[in-house]
Amino acid sequence: xxxxxxxxxxxxxxxxxxxxxxxxxxxxxxxxxxxxxxxxxxxxxxxxxxxxxxxxxxxxxxxxxxxxxxxxxxxxxxxxxxxxxxxxxxxxxxxxxxxxxxxxxxxxxxxxxxxxxxxxxxxxxxxxxxxxxxxxxxxxxxxxxxxxxxxxxxxxxxxxxxxxxxxxxxxxxxxxxxxxxxxxxxxxxxxxxxxxxxxxxxxxxxxxxxxxxxxxxxxxxxxxxxxxxxxxxxxxxxxxxxxxxxxxxxxxxxxxxxxxxxxxxxxxxxxxxxxxxxxxxxxxxxxxxxxxxxxxxxxxxxxxxxxxxxxxxxxxxxxxxxxxxxxxxxx
Amino acid sequence: xxxxxxxxxxxxxxxxxxxxxxxxxxxxxxxxxxxxxxxxxxxxxxxxxxxxxxxxxxxxxxxxxxxxxxxxxxxxxxxxxxxxxxxxxxxxxxxxxxxxxxxxxxxxxxxxxxxxxxxxxxxxxxxxxxxxxxxxxxxxxxxxxxxxxxxxxxxxxxxxxxxxxxxxxxxxxxxxxxxxxxxxxxxxxxxxxxxxxxxxxxxxxxxxxxxxxxxxxxxxxxxxxxxxxxxxxxxxxxxxxxxxxxxxxxxxxxxxxxxxxxxxxxxxxxxxxxxxxxxxxxxxxxxxxxxxxxxxxxxxxxxxxxxxxx
Numbered sequence: 001x002x003x004x005x006x007x008x009x010x011x012x013x014x015x016x017x018x019x020x021x022x023x024x025x026x027x028x029x030x031x032x033x034x035x036x037x038x039x040x041x042x043x044x045x046x047x048x049x050x051x052x053x054x055x056x057x058x059x060x061x062x063x064x065x066x067x068x069x070x071x072x073x074x075x076x077x078x079x080x081x082x083x084x085x086x087x088x089x090x091x092x093x094x095x096x097x098x099x100x101x102x103x104x105x106x107x108x109x110x111x112x113x114x115x116x117x118x119x120x121x122x123x124x125x126x127x128x129x130x131x132x133x134x135x136x137x138x139x140x141x142x143x144x145x146x147x148x149x150x151x152x153x154x155x156x157x158x159x160x161x162x163x164x165x166x167x168x169x170x171x172x173x174x175x176x177x178x179x180x181x182x183x184x185x186x187x188x189x190x191x192x193x194x195x196x197x198x199x200x201x202x203x204x205x206x207x208x209x210x211x212x213x214x215x216x217x218x219x220x221x222x223x224x225x226x227x228x229x230x231x232x233x234x235x236x237x238x239x240x241x242x243x244x245x246x247x248x249x250x251x252x253x254x255x256x257x258x259x260x261x262x263x264x265x266x267x268x269x270x271x272x273x274x275x276x277x278x279x280x281x282x283x284x285x286x287x288x289x290x291x292x293x294x295x296x297x298x299x300x301x302x303x304x305x306x307x308x309x310x311x312x313x314x315x316x317x318x319x320x321x322x323x324x325x326x327x328x329x330x331x
Numbered sequence: 332x333x334x335x336x337x338x339x340x341x342x343x344x345x346x347x348x349x350x351x352x353x354x355x356x357x358x359x360x361x362x363x364x365x366x367x368x369x370x371x372x373x374x375x376x377x378x379x380x381x382x383x384x385x386x387x388x389x390x391x392x393x394x395x396x397x398x399x400x401x402x403x404x405x406x407x408x409x410x411x412x413x414x415x416x417x418x419x420x421x422x423x424x425x426x427x428x429x430x431x432x433x434x435x436x437x438x439x440x441x442x443x444x445x446x447x448x449x450x451x452x453x454x455x456x457x458x459x460x461x462x463x464x465x466x467x468x469x470x471x472x473x474x475x476x477x478x479x480x481x482x483x484x485x486x487x488x489x490x491x492x493x494x495x496x497x498x499x500x501x502x503x504x505x506x507x508x509x510x511x512x513x514x515x516x517x518x519x520x521x522x523x524x525x526x527x528x529x530x531x532x533x534x535x536x537x538x539x540x541x542x543x544x545x546x547x548x549x550x551x552x553x554x555x556x557x558x559x560x561x562x563x564x565x566x567x568x569x570x571x572x573x574x575x576x577x578x579x580x581x582x583x584x585x586x587x588x589x590x591x592x593x594x595x596x597x598x599x600x601x602x603x604x605x606x607x608x609x610x611x612x613x614x615x616x617x618x619x620x621x622x623x624x625x626x627x628x629x630x631x632x633x634x635x636x637x638x639x640x641x
Contacts, residue, residue: 003391021480021506022503022506023377023475023476023477023515024477024478024479024480024499025477025478025479025480025482026479026480026481026485027479027482028483028485028486029481029483030482030483031482031483031563032482032522032524039455041524042524042530043532046481046520046522046530046532047520047532047534047550049479049481049522049536049615050479050481050518050520050532050550051548051550053479053481053548054477054479054536054548055548056546057477058515058538058546058548059545061510061512061515062373062512062544062546066512067509069511070512071509071513071514072511072512072513072514073510074510074511074512074513075509075510075511075512076508076509076510077507077508077509077510079506080501082496083447083576083578084496084499084500085439085567085575085576086357086441086442086571086575086577087357088353088354088357088418088420088438088441088442088443088575089353089441090353090355090577091352091353091354091355091440091573095339099507122333154606170446174336175335175336188336188352189347189348189349189351189353190339190345190348190571191336191337191338192336193335193336193337194334194335194336194337222551232499241562243362259542279518279640306537313493
């Protein structure tokens with residue numbers, strides 16, 4: 001009894017943190033008595049302390065009500081106190097597929113099909129899917145001709161084509177559904193989508209676009225002139241357009257013109273200087289334009305003055321009276 | 332042409348891939364043990380000891396990997412790739428250099444991206460083989476270990492706090508609900524001897540008969556013992572930490588569902604109060620169908636009678 005009391009007081013005094021879910025005991029208040037240099041003493045002290053901690057955990061553990069199992073007493077552990085991070089994200093719900101959305105809207109529920117069905121043709125039980133299935137499209141020996149059938153059309157080949165189209169459409173829809181799920185992050189983990197299906201970096205604008213026909217024709221024309229003889233003697237391909245700006249791209253002034261700076265050169269320099277000065281000057285007055293505007297204004301004035309004498313002769317013309325009667329007159 | 336959808340070609344491969352899917356309640360984490368360009372004898376021994384301790388759920392790579400630099404921004408891609416391929420979320424990477432001798436990087440991943448890292452140096456290492464003890468007491472593989480953390484530095488020092496969490500995660504094993512008390516046989520003892528060092532021991536537990544139903548614990552050192560000196564560590568990004576710590580919502584209890592041994596699953600249908608007194612009686616109700624029919628017939632009959640005399 002005295003021993004137990006001592007033990008409990010010791011435990012209470014130390015106040016270990018016991019996490020039973022992890023089978024862990026932590027003594028936050030322990031100060032190392034032995035110096036770290038003396039390894040043996042430190043080791044002994046650690047072992048002794050650890051024994052106390054293990055005992056603390058065992059005290060709580062063995063106090064739990066055991067269920068007798070085949071191998072030994074089974075005990076139900078509580079969930080751990082210390083929370084550790086998950087290794088993967090929480091599973092995200094899959095977005096409904098296009099068919100599921102449609103079925104929900106229409107109220108269509110799934111019906112369970114049997115694995116085997118009775119086949120009238122062969123009078124036997126056949127499976128509903130897979131090898132040797134019931135009502136297989138390919139097993140039909142005779143297709144009766146309808147009035148709407150064109151002569152020369154093979155109905156068997158037609159059926160094959162239709163099936164192929166249906167399968168392609170289904171594959172396309174399946175890919176679309178998977179892409180939608182991948183967008184949310186709910187792609188099933190055994191499926192991988194090819195990298196080309198989803199652009200990872202950049203926007204859709206960064207994807208290389210297919211060239212247009214006219215672009216290709218122009219480029220072909222440009223490329224044809226990139227030969228030593230400028231494409232003069234090469235055979236022109238069908239659809240190849242001649243380059244848009246054929247001929248020289250730069251204008252070179254004649255080397256010799258007169259003494260000093262020739263007229264053309266002078267014109268060139270003037271042009272450049274004027275444009276620079278015009279941009280940088282504060283007035284920024286376009287003289288030519290100003291003159292034009294002034295002229296136009298003058299013209300308008302003149303035309304107005306011309307009209308005025310005609311206006312002053314209005315007395316001779318019949319005067320149009322307004323039909324509005326002023327109320328004042330009547331009153 | 333590369334197919335747009337890649338699906339495993341066999342059911343076995345598909346099953347293996349589905350095991351890697353994220354689960355609502357997670358089972359044990361797997362560990363990946365590998366080393367860098369140069370390792371020392373001590374480090375080789377440490378890595379192989381850790382592998383033996385975690386035999387069932389650990390993968391040990393033997394080749395050297397020189398393009399892994401965990402603490403640099405570009406040097407983690409290889410680690411993340413291996414984590415993805417082996418589905419391991421705990422990484423133990425050993426390397427040896429003059430600047431960092433006997434270096435061990437313990438890392439965790441979240442969604443196969445590096446979550447956090449702790450770099451420790453191994454000192455005063457004693458391998459498992461050097462301990463002599465009665466072989467009958469050797470702890471069995473895969474048993475759930477006890478943990479004993481000693482020292483107030485585990486709370487006061489940031490690095491030791493982080494190391495404590497990582498060590499717990501590394502050696503914990505699966506979180507189980509039912510534990511067989513007969514299978515309790517190992518304990519990891521970690522003592523904080525300084526604000527940056529942890530002295531780690533691995534001991535076997537021996538349950539001795541005591542007066543009460545609670546047995547007396549006895550510790551026998553069996554496994555590797557080493558001093559772990561924390562060099563660097565990287566804590567997880569706050570947003571990532573928040574996301575990783577999210578726990579699954581417990582499934583809501585379905586109301587009004589009872590299991591009857593005779594009828595199976597039953598539920599009660601509760602009818603709202605029909606308020607019969609407030610119902611307005613119209614001629615249109617089904618109960619008066621016959622009356623309506625007869626009234627119609629009489630009307631027609633009377634009409635015909637009227638027409639006929641005319």
